[in-house]
Amino acid sequence: MLNRIFVLVLFIFSGLYSGDIHPKLINYLNHAPGDKVDVWIFFKDKGPEKDLPFYDVENYLSERAIKRRQKVQGGTIIKMSDYPIYGDYINQLNDKIIKLRSKSRWLNAISATVSREQINTIKNYNFIKEIRLVNSYKRRVEEAGEPVLGKSVSSGDDSLFYGESQGQLEQIGAIAMHQRGFTGTGVYIAMLDDGFNRYKTHTVFDSLQVIDTWDFTNDDDSVDDPDGKYSAYGPQGFHGTQTLSVIAGNEPGKLIGSAYHASYLLYKTEIDSKEVNLEEDHWVAGLERAERMGTDVVNSSLGYKGFDSGELYGYTWEDMDGNTAVITKATIVAEANGLIVVNSAGNNGFSNAPNSLNAPADGEFVITVGGVNKVDQYWTQSSFGPTVDGRIKPDVCAQGVGVYRASSSNDNNFSIGAGTSFASPLAAGAIGLLVEAFPDITPAKVREAIRKTASQPDSPDNFLGYGVLNIDAAYMYIKNDTLPKPKPNLSNPFNVGTAIYYNMKNLSRIKLAIYDVLGRRVVAFPQTTVSPDDFKEINASLFKASGIYFYRITGKDLASGKRVDKSGKLIFMK
Numbered sequence: 001m002l003n004r005i006f007v008l009v010l011f012i013f014s015g016l017y018s019g020d021i022h023p024k025l026i027n028y029l030n031h032a033p034g035d036k037v038d039v040w041i042f043f044k045d046k047g048p049e050k051d052l053p054f055y056d057v058e059n060y061l062s063e064r065a066i067k068r069r070q071k072v073q074g075g076t077i078i079k080m081s082d083y084p085i086y087g088d089y090i091n092q093l094n095d096k097i098i099k100l101r102s103k104s105r106w107l108n109a110i111s112a113t114v115s116r117e118q119i120n121t122i123k124n125y126n127f128i129k130e131i132r133l134v135n136s137y138k139r140r141v142e143e144a145g146e147p148v149l150g151k152s153v154s155s156g157d158d159s160l161f162y163g164e165s166q167g168q169l170e171q172i173g174a175i176a177m178h179q180r181g182f183t184g185t186g187v188y189i190a191m192l193d194d195g196f197n198r199y200k201t202h203t204v205f206d207s208l209q210v211i212d213t214w215d216f217t218n219d220d221d222s223v224d225d226p227d228g229k230y231s232a233y234g235p236q237g238f239h240g241t242q243t244l245s246v247i248a249g250n251e252p253g254k255l256i257g258s259a260y261h262a263s264y265l266l267y268k269t270e271i272d273s274k275e276v277n278l279e280e281d282h283w284v285a286g287l288e289r290a291e292r293m294g295t296d297v298v299n300s301s302l303g304y305k306g307f308d309s310g311e312l313y314g315y316t317w318e319d320m321d322g323n324t325a326v327i328t329k330a331t332i333v334a335e336a337n338g339l340i341v342v343n344s345a346g347n348n349g350f351s352n353a354p355n356s357l358n359a360p361a362d363g364e365f366v367i368t369v370g371g372v373n374k375v376d377q378y379w380t381q382s383s384f385g386p387t388v389d390g391r392i393k394p395d396v397c398a399q400g401v402g403v404y405r406a407s408s409s410n411d412n413n414f415s416i417g418a419g420t421s422f423a424s425p426l427a428a429g430a431i432g433l434l435v436e437a438f439p440d441i442t443p444a445k446v447r448e449a450i451r452k453t454a455s456q457p458d459s460p461d462n463f464l465g466y467g468v469l470n471i472d473a474a475y476m477y478i479k480n481d482t483l484p485k486p487k488p489n490l491s492n493p494f495n496v497g498t499a500i501y502y503n504m505k506n507l508s509r510i511k512l513a514i515y516d517v518l519g520r521r522v523v524a525f526p527q528t529t530v531s532p533d534d535f536k537e538i539n540a541s542l543f544k545a546s547g548i549y550f551y552r553i554t555g556k557d558l559a560s561g562k563r564v565d566k567s568g569k570l571i572f573m574k
Contacts, residue, residue, distance in 0.1 A: 020131055021123055022131065022132040022133065024132070024133050025037075025039065025119075025131060025133040028133050029116055029119070035115050035116055036114070036115060037113070037114060037115075037116065037119075037133070038101065038111065038113050038114075038133070038134035039111070039112060039113075039119065039131050040109050040110075040111055040130075040131070040132040040133075040281070041093070041109060041111075041122060041128065042108060042128070042130045042131070042132070043085060043089055043109065043127055043128065043129055044127050045086070045108075045127070046080060046083045046084075046085070046086050046108060047086030047087075047088065051086065051088075052083060060082065060292060061077070061082075061292050062292060062293050062294040064188065064293070064294020064295075065291060065292050065294040067294075068296065068337070068338040069337050069338050070338075071338050071441075072336065072337070072338040072442050072443070073336070079336075081105060081108070084103075084105055085104075085105065085108060085110065089127050090110065092125065093110075093112075093122060093125075096114075096118050096121055096122055097113065097122075098112070098114055098115060099112060099113040100112050101281055102216070102282065102284070102285050103285075104284050104285065104288065105288065107284065107329065107330060107333075108129075111281035132326065134280055134281060134326075135280055135314045135325070135326070160252075160253060161252050161253065162175065162255075163251075163252070163253045163254040163255055163404075164254070164414070165246070165256050165404045167374055167399070168246070168374075168398070168399040168404060168426060169256065169426070170558065171374070171398070171468060172398050172399075172426060172427065172430050172469040173469070173471040173472035173473060173507065174258045174426075174429070174430045174433065174471055175529065176471075176507065176529035177430070177433045177437075177471055177472050177475060178433075179528060179529055180437075180472075182433040182475075183259065183261040183262075183436075184258075184260060184261045184262030184432045185261045185262070185436060186262075186263075186436060186439075187259065187262045187263065187296050187297065187432040187433075187435050187436050188262070188263050188265060188295045188296050189248075189259060189262045189263070189295065189296065189297045189298070189299060189429065190264070190265040190266075190286070190290035190293075190295040190297070190298045190299070191243065191244055191264060191265070191267065191298075191299050191300075191425070192267050192283060192286045192287070192290075192298065192299070192300040192301075193239055193240035193244075193266075193267075193268065193269070193300075193301055194237025194238070194240050194268060194269075194270045195223065195224065195225060195237035195238055195239070195241070195268055196224050196244055196266050196268070197224050197225065197238050197240075197241050197408060198224070198241045198406070198407075198408060199240075199266065200224055201411045202241065202245070202406050202407070202412075203251055203411060203412055204245050204249040204250065204251040204254065204255050204406045204414075205244070205245070205248070205249070205250075205406075207250045207260075208248055208250070209262070209263040209264065210264050211263045211293070212265040212266070212289075212293055213267070214266075214267050214268070214289060215267075215268040216267065216268060216269050216282035216285050216286055217268055217269070217282060223240070223266045223267070223268045237268075237270070238408035239301070239408075239421065240266065240268065241406060241408040242405045242408055242415075242417065242421075242422070243299070243405075243421055243422060243424075243425045244266070244425070245257065245405045245406030246258070246404075246405050246422050246425050246426055246429075247259055247262075247299065247425035247426065247428060247429035248260060248262065248264055248429070249405075254414065255404055255405070255406065255414060257425075257429055258426050258428075258429025258430045258432075259428075259429030259430070259432040259433060260429075262429065262436075265289075265290055265293060265295055267286040267289065267290065269282040269283045269285070269286045269302070270283070280327050281326075283300070283327050283330075284326065284327055284330045287327075287330050287331070287334055290339070291334060291337050291339050296339075296432065296435045297339075297340045297342060297428050297432050297435060298334070298339060298342065299342050299343075299424055299428035299429075300342070300344070300360070300424070301343075301344045301419075301420070301424050302343075302344070302358075303343070303344065303345075303346045303357075303358025303359065303360075303361060303383075315358075315359050316353075317356065317357070318388060319359070319362075319388075320355055320357045320359065320361075320362035320387050320388055321388040321389045322363055322364045322387055322389060322391065324359075327359055327360045328359045328360040328362055328366070331360050331363040331365055332363070332364075332365060334365070335443055338442065338443065339443070340431060340443045340446055341360070341363070341365065341366050342366070342367045342369060342427055342428035342431060343360055343361050343363070343366050343368055343369070344358075344361065344368075344369055344419070344420035344421050344424035345357060345358075345361050345368050345369060345370040345371070345382055345383040345384075345393065345394040345420045345423075346358035346361055346382075346383030346420060347371075347381045347382065347383065347419050347420055347421075348381075348383045349379070349381045349384060350380070350381060351383075354386075355384060355386060355387065355388070355462070356384055357384075357385060357393055358383065361383065361393065362387045362388075362393065364391065365443065365447075367395050367396070367428075367431065367446070367447060368393050368465070369394055369395070369398055369423045369424040369426075369428075370382040370384075370394035370396075370397040370420060370423065370463070370464060370465060371397060371398070371399070371400020371418075371419070371422075371423040372398070372399060372400060372401075372423075372468055373399070373402065374399060374401075374402055376455060376468050378463045378464055379400045379401045379418070379420075381400075381418070381419075382397070382400055382420055382463070383420065384462050384463050385462035385465075386462045392461070392465055392466070393462060394462075394464070394465040395447065395450070395451060395466060396450050396451070396454045396465050396466055396467065396469040397423060397454075397464050397465060397468050397469065398423040398424075398426040398430075398468070399422070399423060399426060400418060400419060400420050400422060400423035403416065403417055403418065403419075403422040404416055405417055405422060427469050430469060430471035431471070433471060434446060434471060434474060434478070437475055437478075438478055441478070446474075449474040449475075449477050449478050450469055450470075450474045451465075451466040452466075452474075452477060453470050453473035453474045454467035454468060454470060455467030455470065470507065472529060472531065473507060473531060476531045476533075476534075480533075492569075492570060492571055493571035493572065493573045494540065494570075494571070494572060495540060495572070495573050495574060496540050497538060497539050497540055498537075498538050499535045499536065499537050499538060500535060500536045500568070500570075501533075501534075501535040502532075502535060502536070502553060503532075503566075504530060504531070504534075505532060505557065505560075506532065507529060507532075508529070508556060508557050508558055508564055509527065509528070509529050509558060510528065510529075510530055510553050510554065510556075511524070511525070511526075511527045511553070511555055512524075512525045512536055512551060512552070512553050513525070513551065513552050514538075514542070514549055514550070514551045514570070515550050515551075515552070516547070516549055516550075517548050517549070517550075522543065522549065523542050527555070538570070543572045546572055546574045547572060548571055549569070549570040550567055550568070550569055550570070551569075551570060552566075553566050553567070
């Protein structure tokens with residue numbers, strides 16, 4: 001008898017919910033228990049043209065947002081996606097829904113909790129375009145963190161400053177950019193994550209610059225709720241503290257973030273429970289708020305997919321096409337507004353599916369970051385592509401295992417953890433350094449630069465993408481493309497000046513010194529990181545007398561780890 005009743009219900013829903021009801025929602029209604037469901041309700045337009053409000057851009061967009069949009073849009077700053085949802089549409093639905101959860105101008109949609117019966121009523125309004133399921137989140141897969149006491153590192157060149165975080169930054173060229181003077185100053189970076197429970201108290205955040213905070217799960221501005229506090233949906237979480245530390249941390253000798261002088265916007269958009277119907281609407285709301293506040297780069301160490309028990313309630317690998325998932329659609333609008341979105345690939349590398357990506361990592365305009373180990377090898381839990389429409393994913397990689405981060409349970413300690421959740425903020429901070437160096441750069445130019453200068457640009461694959469990020473090489477690529485470096489005079493003998501070309505095969509850390517014929521040091525230049533085409537201009541004022549001099553270059557090739565030791569001769573003629 002029970003089986004026959006189930007079949008009858010299945011038939012009824014299949015007949016009633018059609019047209020404006022997304023097939024996945026129909027499937028959910030036919031199989032899931034309970035009467036309540038969270039849905040996206042999309043509208044056909046922004047209301048009658050005569051009712052479109054006079055739009056005051058200054059009341060919605062910050063001055064920074066306007067300037068950023070001008071980089072990609074020219075004179076057209078305000079678009080239809082910026083107009084609010086037509087109020088009368090929402091008013092007509094107020095008594096047809098259980099709860100209004102959020103609104104999205106970009107998507108022209110609201111997220112709401114409704115009953116099964118209300119869905120059939122709502123779909124009959126002529127201004128409704130589609131009703132879709134609010135999809136679920138598959139919990140991050142991470143190795144258990146290894147606790148590390150708050151130790152300092154006291155030996156070795158850069159370790160005096162970078163501590164245990166040196167390797168994870170050096171791997172992606174961030175230290176070389178720091179040495180060029182780029183540390184994120186003036187750049188706005190938004191973090192979409194769960195709770196930032198120690199951002200006000202951990203020593204690594206003593207100099208943190210926070211511009212804006214909002215908790216979309218509790219609808220307040222507190223993102224550092226105590227560990228034991230629960231929202232309506234579950235625990236507040238701690239993951240945000242850890243991800244924030246690898247991008248924004250600033251405790252010399254212990255941990256330095258990839259963009260440790262940037263300004264941050266902290267948005268809590270999820271709850272750290274095992275398996276929940278995680279609100280992707282919070283993620284969209286966070287992205288929209290970040291954009292209008294003038295954010296340059298968004299980092300999201302989140303991903304959306306189905307429950308472990310089945311993919312009926314969420315996205316599947318077949319949805320990873322860059323245009324299906326609601327949050328991926330939102331990233332398309334973000335790109336059009338000049339916002340750079342960086343997202344972790346996910347930690348589903350063990351999947352047998354054709355791809356193991358989480359939305360919005362499938363986005364065409366999303367910089368998707370996979371994970372590698374300390375020696376640039378693929379981390380086997382890092383999600384892989386391609387997207388369903390055949391695009392390479394991830395785009396680039398950063399360290400995703402053995403990452404040094406702040407402890408989320410103690411204000412003075414640190415830990416080691418794994419996950420593309422940490423590869424993503426490392427990369428996002430490095431990209432922030434590019435924005436600092438080139439304020440007018442567009443998202444498209446950033447993607448081009450990092451893909452062409454990563455470790456395998458000519459042979460990308462769907463495990464490492466275009467390879468390990470090299471942000472310093474990306475900087476040189478952009479600089480040489482826009483402002484070619486003039487070649488200095490290579491005369492030798494010389495009487496005014498000359499140049500010493502380093503002629504390295506790869507990015508290298510070197511020291512340069514010049515000696516006279518008796519072996520006495522004339523000058524020693526500070527240790528620096530150089531690219532293959534770099535050179536050092538030598539001024540005649542360094543030399544007191546005419547004669548023969550020798551230079552010596554020592555250091556390390558950062559790609560191979562091999563020692564560098566080469567020398568040459570200079571002839572100075574007064």
